[in-house]
Amino acid sequence: MNTKTNTLIILDSLKYKEREGILKDSLSTYCNAEFYYTYYENNLVKFFHGLAVVGNLLSHLAYWTISFNAACKLFFFRKKLSHKIFINPIVAIFYCFLLNLSRRKEIVVIAGFLFEAKKNKLYFNLRKKFVNVCYKNASSIVVYSKNEISLYSEWFPELANKFVFIKYGRDFDIFEENTYTSIDAYIASGGVSNRDFKTLISAFRVIQKGGSELKCKIATRPQACAEPDKLPNVSVLYDIRIDRFGSFLDKSLFVIIPLANTFLSAGHMALLESMYRKKIILITDIPAVRDYVDENTVFFYNAEDPEDMAIKIKYIYDNINTEAVVRKSLLAHEYYQTDYNFASLLTRIVKYSISS
Numbered sequence: 001m002n003t004k005t006n007t008l009i010i011l012d013s014l015k016y017k018e019r020e021g022i023l024k025d026s027l028s029t030y031c032n033a034e035f036y037y038t039y040y041e042n043n044l045v046k047f048f049h050g051l052a053v054v055g056n057l058l059s060h061l062a063y064w065t066i067s068f069n070a071a072c073k074l075f076f077f078r079k080k081l082s083h084k085i086f087i088n089p090i091v092a093i094f095y096c097f098l099l100n101l102s103r104r105k106e107i108v109v110i111a112g113f114l115f116e117a118k119k120n121k122l123y124f125n126l127r128k129k130f131v132n133v134c135y136k137n138a139s140s141i142v143v144y145s146k147n148e149i150s151l152y153s154e155w156f157p158e159l160a161n162k163f164v165f166i167k168y169g170r171d172f173d174i175f176e177e178n179t180y181t182s183i184d185a186y187i188a189s190g191g192v193s194n195r196d197f198k199t200l201i202s203a204f205r206v207i208q209k210g211g212s213e214l215k216c217k218i219a220t221r222p223q224a225c226a227e228p229d230k231l232p233n234v235s236v237l238y239d240i241r242i243d244r245f246g247s248f249l250d251k252s253l254f255v256i257i258p259l260a261n262t263f264l265s266a267g268h269m270a271l272l273e274s275m276y277r278k279k280i281i282l283i284t285d286i287p288a289v290r291d292y293v294d295e296n297t298v299f300f301y302n303a304e305d306p307e308d309m310a311i312k313i314k315y316i317y318d319n320i321n322t323e324a325v326v327r328k329s330l331l332a333h334e335y336y337q338t339d340y341n342f343a344s345l346l347t348r349i350v351k352y353s354i355s356s
Helices: 014-027 045-048 054-077 089-099 121-135 147-155 157-162 197-209 242-250 268-276 304-318 323-339 342-355
Strands: 005-011 031-037 085-086 107-111 140-143 163-167 187-190 216-219 234-237 256-259 281-284 299-301
Touching: 005 054, 005 089, 005 342, 014 031, 014 342, 085 089, 085 342, 089 107, 089 121, 089 242, 107 342, 121 157, 140 147, 140 342, 147 157, 147 163, 157 163, 187 242, 187 299, 187 304, 197 216, 197 234, 197 304, 242 268, 256 268, 268 281, 268 304, 268 323, 281 304, 281 323, 299 304
Parallel strands: 005 031, 005 085, 085 107, 107 140, 140 163, 187 216, 187 256, 216 234, 256 281, 281 299
Antiparallel strands: none
């Protein structure tokens, strides 16, 4: 007799449809999985990403609109599957809002919850109230950093028993469609949220004063980093999207991931993609990163310390082909293959959701 749960998993990219068979097979021991796909990288959203002043706001409005439409479709047309796992947390909050308006009871697991403090206290408290209302009937809320459990439990005491830490995972090869080309050797950096490009730029000013011609390229959005003045060895690229980011990393000497000094999840996507691509990694030493890697797999620098970063950059460059340095990248790649691909993430979440 088959007692496995019929589970609907809501994904955050249409690209995973290419892996549907593999993903179903990897979960077949634990549940009968079906998938619902959401798609955000349309031409309008890509256009918003490139706008300097209002791009961030317009991008978020587009995400929310797409997510609300998806939540409505799930609520009205996929009601028969009462066990749902949301890898897309934006769709999840709208879905839970609709679910609370009805008397329908479901098992709902939300993965990738991220909530940041805001300077405007009224706005911050209104957002907290909305989350409390929407998620009061959620079964579990998955976070990707251990420290977030204590932080969110303090902010959301009514939801404290719902938070659980599960390590993140993602596939990257399916997103690479275009190639990045460069005639110069460069160190790669990038990302948008919770980044500290100020420290990175300051570190390269230190390096430049020492007479080095090392170059760094930052792939980001206008709202995250402006082109630095009088620093020719650092350039900011605003035209690198997800379909070229992997190639951008591949072509680099090594990767720097400069993160804000935060307790929140930060840099996991860039970190895991760099591990997948066997890159040597220099990353900020913060708790959210320590949940995934250690000194055996990456180089750390002290948060908000450009001098320390500059020292580490020079050391990696001077020793880039030595066994001790290369070994880190190879071990990091091994960890990615076994623990941090997308099937591993889904397996961890499904196993937890059916056992709790």
